[in-house]
Amino acid sequence: MLEIRNLHANIGDKEILRGIDLSVQAGEIHAVMGPNGSGKSTLAQVLAGHPAYEVTQGTVLYDGRNLLEMDPEVRAQEGIFLAFQYPIEIPGVTNAYFLRSAYNEIRKAKGMPELDPLEFLDLMEEKTKIVEMDQAMMNRSVNTGFSGGEKKRNEILQMAVLEPRLAILDETDSGLDIDALKVVANGVNALRRPDNATIVVTHYQRLLNYIIPDRVHVLAHGRIVKSGGKELALELEERGYDWIPGAAA
Amino acid sequence: MSSAIESLVNKEYAYGFVTDVETDSIGRGLSEDVIRLISSKKNEPAFMLEWRLKAYRRWLTMKEPHWGNLHYEPIDYQNIIYYSAPKSVKPLQSLDEVDPELLRAYEKLGISLNEQKKLAGVAVDAIFDSVSVGTTMKEELSKYGIVFCSFGEAVQNHPELVERYLGTVVPHSDNFYAALNAAVFSDGSFCYVPKGVKCPMELSTYFRINSADTGQFERTLIIADEGASVSYLEGCTAPRRDTNQLHAAVVELIALDNASVKYSTVQNWYAGDSEGKGGIFNFVTKRGKCAGVNSKISWTQVETGSAITWKYPSVILQGDNSTGEFYSVAVVNNHQQADTGTKMIHIGKNTKSNIVSKGISAGHGNNSYRGQVKILPRATNARNYTQCDSMLIGNQCGAHTFPYIEVQNNTATLEHEASTSKIGEDQIFYCKQRGLSAEHAVSMIVSGFCREVFQNLPMEFAVEAQQLLGITLEGSVG
Numbered sequence A: 001m002l003e004i005r006n007l008h009a010n011i012g013d014k015e016i017l018r019g020i021d022l023s024v025q026a027g028e029i030h031a032v033m034g035p036n037g038s039g040k041s042t043l044a045q046v047l048a049g050h051p052a053y054e055v056t057q058g059t060v061l062y063d064g065r066n067l068l069e070m071d072p073e074v075r076a077q078e079g080i081f082l083a084f085q086y087p088i089e090i091p092g093v094t095n096a097y098f099l100r101s102a103y104n105e106i107r108k109a110k111g112m113p114e115l116d117p118l119e120f121l122d123l124m125e126e127k128t129k130i131v132e133m134d135q136a137m138m139n140r141s142v143n144t145g146f147s148g149g150e151k152k153r154n155e156i157l158q159m160a161v162l163e164p165r166l167a168i169l170d171e172t173d174s175g176l177d178i179d180a181l182k183v184v185a186n187g188v189n190a191l192r193r194p195d196n197a198t199i200v201v202t203h204y205q206r207l208l209n210y211i212i213p214d215r216v217h218v219l220a221h222g223r224i225v226k227s228g229g230k231e232l233a234l235e236l237e238e239r240g241y242d243w244i245p246g247a248a249a
Numbered sequence B: 001m002s003s004a005i006e007s008l009v010n011k012e013y014a015y016g017f018v019t020d021v022e023t024d025s026i027g028r029g030l031s032e033d034v035i036r037l038i039s040s041k042k043n044e045p046a047f048m049l050e051w052r053l054k055a056y057r058r059w060l061t062m063k064e065p066h067w068g069n070l071h072y073e074p075i076d077y078q079n080i081i082y083y084s085a086p087k088s089v090k091p092l093q094s095l096d097e098v099d100p101e102l103l104r105a106y107e108k109l110g111i112s113l114n115e116q117k118k119l120a121g122v123a124v125d126a127i128f129d130s131v132s133v134g135t136t137m138k139e140e141l142s143k144y145g146i147v148f149c150s151f152g153e154a155v156q157n158h159p160e161l162v163e164r165y166l167g168t169v170v171p172h173s174d175n176f177y178a179a180l181n182a183a184v185f186s187d188g189s190f191c192y193v194p195k196g197v198k199c200p201m202e203l204s205t206y207f208r209i210n211s212a213d214t215g216q217f218e219r220t221l222i223i224a225d226e227g228a229s230v231s232y233l234e235g236c237t238a239p240r241r242d243t244n245q246l247h248a249a250v251v252e253l254i255a256l257d258n259a260s261v262k263y264s265t266v267q268n269w270y271a272g273d274s275e276g277k278g279g280i281f282n283f284v285t286k287r288g289k290c291a292g293v294n295s296k297i298s299w300t301q302v303e304t305g306s307a308i309t310w311k312y313p314s315v316i317l318q319g320d321n322s323t324g325e326f327y328s329v330a331v332v333n334n335h336q337q338a339d340t341g342t343k344m345i346h347i348g349k350n351t352k353s354n355i356v357s358k359g360i361s362a363g364h365g366n367n368s369y370r371g372q373v374k375i376l377p378r379a380t381n382a383r384n385y386t387q388c389d390s391m392l393i394g395n396q397c398g399a400h401t402f403p404y405i406e407v408q409n410n411t412a413t414l415e416h417e418a419s420t421s422k423i424g425e426d427q428i429f430y431c432k433q434r435g436l437s438a439e440h441a442v443s444m445i446v447s448g449f450c451r452e453v454f455q456n457l458p459m460e461f462a463v464e465a466q467q468l469l470g471i472t473l474e475g476s477v478g
């Protein structure tokens, strides 16, 4: 589904990704771990198409198509979803309106009919349950004044509504209490289907108790320096990153 | 500025066409003779001519104000045509007599004067250049005793009302532009809602400048008698021309005991091209007087047009327990300049005012909020709340805030909040990541920013305003 080859990316003059290779198949869950500043969010943002990053080398194929040529909104319409490490606030725009617009835009791109506000309300009733979110949050401005945990939950709600094929979760577990962590994990697991995939960026092994990854990768200094099965996460928890060749500071 | 935003910020002005109608214009320039001519063309009673001449003589002694944060070439007042009227407009018995060319012009603007196709529940008075070309729904309104007609007709048919209220809120000597307007104004809208009557529909005036080199000087006078209420909307457009045209209007609102007037403006005069050439100079005096107890006057404005806007819709809170409100969205793009805001003058006890101003600057636009809150000694327990937010789109625009506060009674409560934000690349990216186009994203972000103001517009026009904002900022709003 996703083939990343020798991906290099800069911000300004600074090279952050320095040759990433990663391949994700439909049905898989991949965990990406690694020290602060190693480039995890950069990878996520580059995959989503953030204009601040410049790809200098390498290719990314998504279902065999050149992902890097697509506009960010096209990537979203094609099923790529990024749960932001720092979700953005949009004052004055209700969560419900924002999400319905996004939902309909994606439906339109797929040639499906749009939902009117009432039909959408029904859908929301179902989806807010998955993330155990109060319906009242839907009438508040997008992320505005949300607590850290509420913002993360809201990202998962959006994911549950938009039903992406490839979801990238950038530290969605950071700052969550243990109950919220389970909610996020349930959200991801509920969405799991043979034809979609998830990349989970995290610092904590505990999330991976709930979301069992097929592969775990260590990103350091802009490269994937080690990959393994789910046991790798446990080992990292115990030993840190320094023992891995190429990961030391 | 990001290229996504930049491409959004540039869109053609859709109302820039010129309508070919024969006009009856007088020569350029201003003198007592010109004023006499205007007055006689309009067949006015003596009190009107005297009032005009008084204003003119006063104007001659006044200086153009330059305290606004605005920059422009001097205006040559002798090079302006002070009266231009479509020839076909003689006193009309019905709308059937309106020149079809004019009806078509209004249709193009999306305003139907045709009775069959009239907007549901909205009465429209259409002002073309200097004169009213037609007022719809008159009969319906007259059932309630409501007078809604052109100013000229009001002078003919209700001279006592005009004489009684004209200039009581904005005197002929008020300021340079108001004095000029008093001297030469050629038409406008007039509305009187009698005691106890709640006007059953929205009233609306649509202003259109068509001729070249004319100034447009309308005057609107709205009176809500005791216990009456009315909601009024004004819209404006002008053709695309590369010279600047002057628009110096005056609006006076009067609310007597327990009366309320809601006045909404969607201003979309031609703003000039992307280089800053041409466009309307909009120097307008709007003021309301809460003359009676428990009265209320509310201004809502969405200002997206004009090369220059100089405008401070104000409320004099004279009656005890009266309320004044000002909700404003002002958008500047390209080289537009806006210096706008409000004045709330608290005179009566327990008077309350509420100000919400949203300024949006894009391109090289320069947006200033200027607001005065004045609490006079007798105004015990006066309250004011002011919220003043600016949004910047790009790096070359400006936003400024000039609050003036004067408190002469220490029981007053005043609150002031201000903020400046920038539409960020990150906000737009977030929306795009959810599948929305850049255009949709900017439109959504800006609408969100303006939400509190749009909520105060009559339903029918909230949507229009939102779309207008989209067009003005296209490349930055939708």
Ligand SMILES: Nc1ncnc2c1ncn2[C@@H]1O[C@H](COP(=O)(O)OP(=O)(O)OP(=O)(O)O)[C@@H](O)[C@H]1O
Residues within 6 Å of the ligand: A011, A012, A014, A016, A034, A035, A036, A037, A038, A039, A040, A041, A042, A043, A085
């Ligand atoms: N806009 C920017 N300007 C300059 N440097 C940047 C910018 N954005 C990111 N960087 C740098 O790029 C590097 C990688 O950042 P990134 O956010 O991808 O790290 P991360 O692995 O997600 O870290 P964390 O675990 O702390 O979230 C860091 O050194 C960071 O300072």
Ligand SMILES: [Mg+2]
Residues within 6 Å of the ligand: A040, A041, A042, A085, A170, A171
């Ligand atoms: Mg990160």
